[in-house]
Structures are given as structure tokens and as C-alpha cells.
Amino acid sequence: MGITLKDIAREAGVNLSTASRSLSGAYGVHPHTREHVLGIARRLNYRPNRVARGLVTGRSQTMAVIVSDIRNPFFAEVARGAEDAAYAADCDLVLCNSDLDTEKQVRYIDALLAKRVDGILMNSVSALTRAQQDQLAASGVPVILLNRSPTCKRFSTILADNTEGGTLAAKHLISLGHKRLLHLTGPSQHGNLTDRTKAFLKAMQNASLPDPVVIRGQHTFLGGYEMAKRAFAKNRSATAVFAANDVMAFGCIRAALESGIRIPDDLSIIGFDNIEVSQITCPPLTTIHQPKYELGKAAIEMLLKMTIAEEYQPEHRVIGVRLVERQSCRDIRSA
Amino acid sequence: MGITLKDIAREAGVNLSTASRSLSGAYGVHPHTREHVLGIARRLNYRPNRVARGLVTGRSQTMAVIVSDIRNPFFAEVARGAEDAAYAADCDLVLCNSDLDTEKQVRYIDALLAKRVDGILMNSVSALTRAQQDQLAASGVPVILLNRSPTCKRFSTILADNTEGGTLAAKHLISLGHKRLLHLTGPSQHGNLTDRTKAFLKAMQNASLPDPVVIRGQHTFLGGYEMAKRAFAKNRSATAVFAANDVMAFGCIRAALESGIRIPDDLSIIGFDNIEVSQITCPPLTTIHQPKYELGKAAIEMLLKMTIAEEYQPEHRVIGVRLVERQSCRDIRSA
DNA sequence: CTGAAAGCGCTAACAG
DNA sequence: CTGTTAGCGCTTTCAG
Numbered sequence: 001m002g003i004t005l006k007d008i009a010r011e012a013g014v015n016l017s018t019a020s021r022s023l024s025g026a027y028g029v030h031p032h033t034r035e036h037v038l039g040i041a042r043r044l045n046y047r048p049n050r051v052a053r054g055l056v057t058g059r060s061q062t063m064a065v066i067v068s069d070i071r072n073p074f075f076a077e078v079a080r081g082a083e084d085a086a087y088a089a090d091c092d093l094v095l096c097n098s099d100l101d102t103e104k105q106v107r108y109i110d111a112l113l114a115k116r117v118d119g120i121l122m123n124s125v126s127a128l129t130r131a132q133q134d135q136l137a138a139s140g141v142p143v144i145l146l147n148r149s150p151t152c153k154r155f156s157t158i159l160a161d162n163t164e165g166g167t168l169a170a171k172h173l174i175s176l177g178h179k180r181l182l183h184l185t186g187p188s189q190h191g192n193l194t195d196r197t198k199a200f201l202k203a204m205q206n207a208s209l210p211d212p213v214v215i216r217g218q219h220t221f222l223g224g225y226e227m228a229k230r231a232f233a234k235n236r237s238a239t240a241v242f243a244a245n246d247v248m249a250f251g252c253i254r255a256a257l258e259s260g261i262r263i264p265d266d267l268s269i270i271g272f273d274n275i276e277v278s279q280i281t282c283p284p285l286t287t288i289h290q291p292k293y294e295l296g297k298a299a300i301e302m303l304l305k306m307t308i309a310e311e312y313q314p315e316h317r318v319i320g321v322r323l324v325e326r327q328s329c330r331d332i333r334s335a
Numbered sequence: 336m337g338i339t340l341k342d343i344a345r346e347a348g349v350n351l352s353t354a355s356r357s358l359s360g361a362y363g364v365h366p367h368t369r370e371h372v373l374g375i376a377r378r379l380n381y382r383p384n385r386v387a388r389g390l391v392t393g394r395s396q397t398m399a400v401i402v403s404d405i406r407n408p409f410f411a412e413v414a415r416g417a418e419d420a421a422y423a424a425d426c427d428l429v430l431c432n433s434d435l436d437t438e439k440q441v442r443y444i445d446a447l448l449a450k451r452v453d454g455i456l457m458n459s460v461s462a463l464t465r466a467q468q469d470q471l472a473a474s475g476v477p478v479i480l481l482n483r484s485p486t487c488k489r490f491s492t493i494l495a496d497n498t499e500g501g502t503l504a505a506k507h508l509i510s511l512g513h514k515r516l517l518h519l520t521g522p523s524q525h526g527n528l529t530d531r532t533k534a535f536l537k538a539m540q541n542a543s544l545p546d547p548v549v550i551r552g553q554h555t556f557l558g559g560y561e562m563a564k565r566a567f568a569k570n571r572s573a574t575a576v577f578a579a580n581d582v583m584a585f586g587c588i589r590a591a592l593e594s595g596i597r598i599p600d601d602l603s604i605i606g607f608d609n610i611e612v613s614q615i616t617c618p619p620l621t622t623i624h625q626p627k628y629e630l631g632k633a634a635i636e637m638l639l640k641m642t643i644a645e646e647y648q649p650e651h652r653v654i655g656v657r658l659v660e661r662q663s664c665r666d667i668r669s670a
Numbered sequence: 671c672t673g674a675a676a677g678c679g680c681t682a683a684c685a686g
Numbered sequence: 687c688t689g690t691t692a693g694c695g696c697t698t699t700c701a702g
Binding site for chain 1: 687688689690691693694695696
């Protein structure tokens with residue numbers, strides 16, 4: 001279909017390898033002939049076939065990111081950071097949506113390895129069996145996990161400081177005088193969310209306050225909505241809720257709206273993530289900010305470094321978080 | 336690094352091509368030997384190198400989507416639909432964020448063609464020069480544009496029915512008794528938005544109502560915010576506004592909030608897109624629903640079809656929209 | 671049904 | 687500095 005290196009070599013009257021060298025900008029080629037070759041290439045609109053190059057170099061200039069769902073604004077931010085870093089390094093980024101489904105994850109990894117991607121950023125590996133993890137590790141492809149998977153220290157990891165964040169959320173609510181709390185979180189296999197939950201509960205204990213009511217469900221808008229509906233139906237004593245991510249918080253806000261519960265007058269709510277829309281919800285959401293874009297960007301940069309270095313040790317990076325106060329929490333100490 | 340077809344051929348005591356045939360499930364190989372080969376392959380954990388295969392077949396099992404920014408929830412939905420369709424067809428999807436920047440777009444297309452992707456879904460081609468468009472068309476790679484670019488009918492297109500949507504918005508507002516309208520829209524080069532605007536204005540004319548005040552700006556939250564601020568400062572006679580997309584509508588809501596204008600009591604507002612968060616704004620936004628996921632899915636399916644058929648005609652697909660009534664519009668007929 | 675051989679488009683020693 | 691020669695791992699004629 002296209003025009004090949006052979007064509008331009010013939011046209012330029014030089015050998016194939018000379019043409020190759022000229023184009024790849026390697027040393028050891030006369031500036032004159034090099035310019036000549038380059039000119040021909042440009043004129044003929046030559047587009048080097050990266051597939052062929054990949055076959056011989058063993059590198060595909062492609063990175064992959066496996067997230068549960070790109071529609072989750074958190075992952076969209078991460079993916080954007082990742083893609084920007086990949087673009088800067090002249091790599092493509094393939095996007096995979098696993099829905100946290102084991103079978104899909106396995107199929108993705110298989111396809112990715114078959115295509116010899118240069119690195120994989122994925123948001124969990126806990127769904128894989130031990131054998132599958134071994135195989136992935138043995139493949140030699142650099143892998144970075146977006147959240148710590150306690151079971152396997154052999155992959156590199158990067159994550160926001162969930163423990164600090166959960167603590168921050170608890171302390172904030174406590175400082176506003178809240179004592180009876182409700183907590184919405186995701187499936188227990190979800191490491192990130194679980195860390196937030198743990199830290200939150202621990203901070204409450206440390207403050208000698210009663211254990212919050214913990215509800216688990218899907219970590220989505222709908223999940224948050226349903227959990228909140230359920231909670232409101234049976235228990236109205238809580239004065240505040242901590243949702244382990246913003247989208248669950250939005251679901252909760254929605255449920256509150258429908259149940260005639262005013263926020264923050266009747267109920268305070270704090271989220272986690274600080275996704276963009278949290279500024280424009282009603283009310284604007286108080287939340288824990290997590291540097292999503294930077295997470296994705298840093299992850300790909302780590303991957304790039306691992307790709308270059310033949311030998312590398314798993315690296316573990318934690319990125320700081322901070323409280324962002326908006327209007328969804330009320331001070332009830334005066335009440 | 337990996338184990339190759341040669342290895343499994345040797346191990347199975349057959350020829351390379353027999354091994355290949357067994358694995359690719361082609362006819363003309365004895366079931367017995369075939370099972371044998373398959374067994375060996377499984378035992379040795381053979382993973383066929385798709386790069387090598389791609390080199391000979393000329394197909395990469397990879398699709399690409401170029402959006403302006405994946406963080407825009409609209410594109411996240413489209414990308415998810417696209418990825419699901421690609422996954423179903425055993426293809427990977429590479430994600431590109433162009434920021435609508437010409438240079439980036441060109442670089443992406445170049446890289447994508449160099450990797451011999453099987454198809455490209457992109458949200459505009461108007462940023463490219465005529466020559467660049469020619470080159471893209473000449474490359475033979477199937478391309479689908481996410482919005483109609485009037486300048487080039489030679490690429491396939493897919494889009495929501497913006498005309499119908501603009502009409503729907505006007506009719507809805509009219510049916511509620513609104514006569515003096517404000518309209519917020521994006522840059523005039525933006526085909527999608529412009530179609531909505533045109534249809535909206537036309538419907539007003541058809542109803543013999545005064546021309547709405549049209550304001551153009553950035554089609555973002557901030558753009559909507561600034562346009563609304565400007566409009567509120569000089570003119571308060573409008574009873575309703577139609578924003579050409581939801582994020583502009585949110586900006587408008589925000590501006591109204593700050594200006595002490597209550598929605599929908601003082602001002603009705605209707606958006607376009609029905610992005611997920613429009614359910615949870617305050618008030619929940621009445622808007623025109625556009626099937627984003629289906630758009631992405633259908634686009635990739637079209638691409639797939641084009642890939643198979645050697646010969647194909649540019650196809651133009653329009654997908655229906657519908658009105659979603661929520662709480663941001665008030666009936667003022669009784670007033 | 672199976673083997674031999676050519677080649678996809680490119681890079682990378684190795685000589686000269 | 688440039689040409690020759692091997693492949694990278696796989697598919698695909700073409701013979702047998």
C-alpha cells in the first residue's frame with residue numbers, strides 16, 4: 001500500500017541501510033547523502049512503517065492503561081495525564097476498560113502482551129490469580145499499579161495518600177462537631193477505597209467517637225445513590241456522611257434531594273477525589289483533592305524509565321492529598 | 336524474550352507452516368496434528384506476536400480515537416462506546432487528545448498511520464489543511480468524523496441530530512410560554528453547535544417569535560459563565576435561555592446563582608447533551624439527550640465494516656435525540 | 671494434508 | 687562513510 005524504505009533507497013541511488021541510517025538520524029553517514037535521502041523521502045511522502053521497526057527493535061512505542069471505566073471522571077483525568085506523558089515521549093496510549101472484570105482484564109493483558117506494548121498502567125491486579133500475576137511479571141513488560149495491591153510487592157505502584165485522605169476527612173467532620181457518621185464505600189477488594197475507609201474509621205476511634213455506619217456497594221453514581229437511599233430509609237440519625245469518592249457523594253446528594261434532606265443543613269457530606277464537577281454541584285462539594293492528572297503523568301514517566309533501563313526494581317510512589325473546603329459541610333457545634 | 340512459533344514447531348516435530356495453520360485455525364490440517372500443536376502451544380504458554388503478524392497481514396487490530404479532551408464527559412462516553420465495540424471485535428483502541436490543536440492532530444495522524452491502525456475516529460478535520468486532508472484520504476485508512484465537516488464529504492461522518500435537537504429545545508421553551516429568549520453557543524466554526532443554533536433560531540421564526548439574543552463564546556463551563564454574566568449585565572428581559580451544550584448551561588447556572596437570579600423561578604434554562612452530571616446540578620437540568628455511547632459504538636462498527644470491505648463509500652449517519660425534562664424550566668403561561 | 675521457501679519493511683552487525 | 691548480509695516472527699503461495 002505505502003511507499004517503503006526500499007523505494008526511497010532505489011530512488012536516491014543508495015543502499016537500503018544507508019537510507020535507514022539517514023532517516024533514523026544515526027551517526028556515520030555523510031551529511032550530503034543524508035540530506036539527499038531526506039529530500040527524496042519528503043518528496044515521496046515516505047512514512048516509515050513502525051510495525052516493521054517494532055518487529056526488529058522489540059519496542060512498539062505504545063503504552064497501555066487499563067482502568068475500570070473511562071467515564072469515571074477520575075480515570076479520565078488520570079488517562080489524560082498518562083496520554084500527555086506518552087505523547088511527549090512519542091508513544092501511543094491504548095485505552096482499556098475492564099469494569100474490574102477478571103476475564104476482561106486477562107484478555108486485555110493477553111492482547112497487550114501479544115502486541116508487545118512497552119508498558120502497562122493498570123488500576124488493579126488483585127482480580128488476577130497468582131499464576132496470572134506470575135505470568136505477567138515473567139513477561140518482562142513494565143507494569144505499574146494505580147493502587148497498592150498488598151498481595152504483590154513485585155509490581156511498581158503509584159497512588160495518592162489514601163490513608164492521609166481518610167484521616168483528613170474524619171478530622172474535618174469531627175472539627176465541625178459531627179459525631180454520628182455514615183460512610184459509603186466500594187467493594188472490599190478495592191484497595192484504594194478500603195484504605196480510605198480504614199483510615200477514616202481509625203481516626204474516629206482515635207477521637208473516641210462511635211463507629212460510623214459503613215455501607216458497601218458499587219463505587220459509582222448509581223451505587224452511591226442506592227446506598228444512600230437504603231441508609232436514609234432505615235436510619236436518619238447521622239449528621240454527616242463521608243463518601244469514599246466524589247461520584248458516590250453525588251449519588252448520595254441526589255438521594256438526599258429526593259428524600260427531602262437538605263445539604264448541608266440537614267446533612268453534611270464530604271467526598272474524595274475532587275473531580276472537576278464537584279465545584280458545580282449543588283452545593284459545591286467539600287472533598288479531598290487527589291492529584292489525578294499528575295498520577296497518570298508520573299506513572300507513564302516511571303514506565304518510560306523502566307523501559308529504558310534493562311534492570312529495574314519495583315518502585316512505590318505515594319502522592320500527597322489535601323482538603324478542599326466548599327459548601328457541603330456545616331458546622332453543627334453551635335447547634 | 337518470548338517463545339516463538341518456531342519453538343513450538345520444533346517441539347511438536349512439525350513444520351513452521353503447519354504450526355501456523357494449526358494455530359490460526361485454518362482448514363487443511365489434520366485434526367490430530369492440530370490438537371497436538373495446540374497442546375504444545377498451551378503447555379509452553381505460547382503468545383503469538385501480533386506485531387509480526389501485523390507486518391505480514393497489513394492489519395494491526397488497532398483502532399484510534401482522536402478527541403479534543405477525554406476529560407470532557409461527552410468524549411468519555413463516546414470513547415467508552417468506541418472501546419466496547421473495539422473490544423468486541425478483538426481490537427485495541429488508542430486514545431489521542433488533540434485539544435483541537437492542528438499541530439497535535441497532524442502528529443497524531445502521522446503516528447497512527449505509521450503504525451498502520453485499521454481505522455480512525457476523530458472529532459474534526461476542519462483544522463487540517465486541504466493538503467493534509469488529501470493525504471489522509473489517500474492513505475486509505477478508514478476515517479470517521481464525529482461531526483459533519485461541511486468542507487469534506489469524502490470522509491464518513493456520524494453525529495447526533497443537532498437540527499432536531501435545536502428544534503426540540505425551541506419548541507419546549509415555546510410550549511412553556513417563553514417568548515424572549517437568550518441563546519449561548521460556541522465559536523461559529525463549531526459545526527455541531529452551529530447546527531443547533533440554526534435550528535433553534537429557525538423554530539423561533541416559524542413560531543413568529545422575536546429573534547433570540549445570541550451570544551458566542553467558548554463552549555466550556557467558563558465560557559458559559561462569562562457569556563451569561565455579560566448577558567445578565569446588559570439585559571434582563573429574557574425569561575429563558577438555551578445553551579448549546581450542558582457545560583455552558585452549568586456556567587450559566589453558576590452565573591445566575593451569583594447574580595441572584597433563581598432558576599427556574601426567574602429564568603428557565605435548557606441545555607444540550609445530557610451529560611451524566613446534569614441530573615445532579617441544582618436544579619437538575621432539562622436538556623436534549625444525545626446518545627453519546629451509541630455514537631462511539633456505532634462509529635467503530637462502521638469503521639470495522641469499512642476495514643473488511645475493500646471498497647467503501649463514505650457513509651453519513653445521524654442518530655436521534657430526545658428531550659429530557661427535569662427541573663430547570665418553568666411554565667410561565669399562567670403568569 | 672504437510673513441507674519448503676519467499677517475503678512483509680525495517681534494523682543491525684559486520685565488512686570493506 | 688557505505689554496502690552486504692542476516693534476521694525479527696509470522697503468513698502464504700507453491701509444490702509435493
